[in-house]
Amino acid sequence: MTIRPFRIEIPQADLDDLRARLAMTRFAGEIPGADQGVPVSRVRRLVAAWRDAFDWRAQEARLNAYPQFTTEIDGQTIHFVHVRSENEDALPLVLTHGWPGTFVEYLNAIEPLSRHFHLVVPSLPGFGFSGPTHELGWDNLRIARAWAELMARLGYERYGAVGNDAGSMISPEIGRTDPEHVVGVHVTQLYSFPSGDPAEFEGLTEEEQAALAVLDWFWKEKGAFNVLHSQQPQTLAHAITDSPAGLLGWLVQLFDEDLDDEFVLTNASIHWFTGTAASALRLYWENARAEQPKEPTTAPTALAMAEGDFASIRRFAARDHAGIVSWRTLPAPAHGHYTAHTATGALTSDIRDFFAGLR
DSSP states (O other): OOEEEEOOOOOHHHHHHHHHHHHTOOOOOOOTTOOOSSOHHHHHHHHHHHHHTOOHHHHHHHHHTSOEEEEEETTEEEEEEEEOOSSTTOEEEEEEOOSSOOGGGGHHHHHHHHTTEEEEEEOOTTSGGGOOOOSSOOOHHHHHHHHHHHHHHTTOSSEEEEESTHHHHHHHHHHHHOTTTEEEEEESOOOOOOOSOGGGGTTOOHHHHHHHHHHHHHHHHTTHHHHHHHHOHHHHHHHHHHOHHHHHHHHTTSSOTTSOHHHHHHHHHHHHHTTOHHHHHHHHHHHHHSOOOSSOBOSOEEEEEOBTSOOOOHHHHHHHBTTEEEEEEOOTTOBSSOHHHHSHHHHHHHHHHHHHTTO
């Protein structure tokens, strides 16, 4: 149960090796005008930026400005940021990221949220400084149980769960597994899909039909990563562990094109320097084989989604989450998948208001 202070200190030899590998990149060919995935031009630009302009030491110093720790839970090293609010009576929150992100997703949100909350921001098992994993079984529910143990170990008896991407699936499971201590769950997506029952499609509103069309497009045009991660993550692992350009090309398929290079490259660097590009993929494989809960979650739940992101559909979400009390689309210009980074004020205000109503 030991909690150890932690600092990020990447050896200079690792930075030199990365730069040398980037300089030797063999770029793929492509057919001009054919939309077949991440274009060569984007990878070329990001490789050049990673090699010549990106300052890892500056990012390392920024990350180390926050108190970081590691502990062992269920046989796995868990890395986390722990920032206590000046308000001793503040409600604690555990904030969970997803793939292809890292705990860096929430850096911009730490300052505004810590005015009102104690914050725990873990790295998922197998991701970054919580990785790699060395055994099977780290699915969403096991991670939720580990986060409940982490919050108990830190002495928090009442807390909220916040999540994005995989964190939006894990956070409701925290509420399910630790109902005596979780006061509420706030997520940016609710991943609920049609069950196959034709009755679920009766009376769909125009908005729901539009959301279904977005989901249909996504799975047909951009869902290949999910299938590959769920079926053969090790096959892909050889390429993205050996080639930083290959890793970058794979990650940026789900990093919005309008994201700043610093954010993209900091996340990519953490995957690269920690050697966790492969183990981060395993979360999909584990969840594809995990037994899925048969009953809905019951914790008070808030959704704050953004235009241009996963289109959650309330009639399906209400089937899986009985405690939905807030359903909002964040106001413009909030857009895309990483609103904690790109629309920090809008998201953190929604988080603050939701949990204030539960106190």
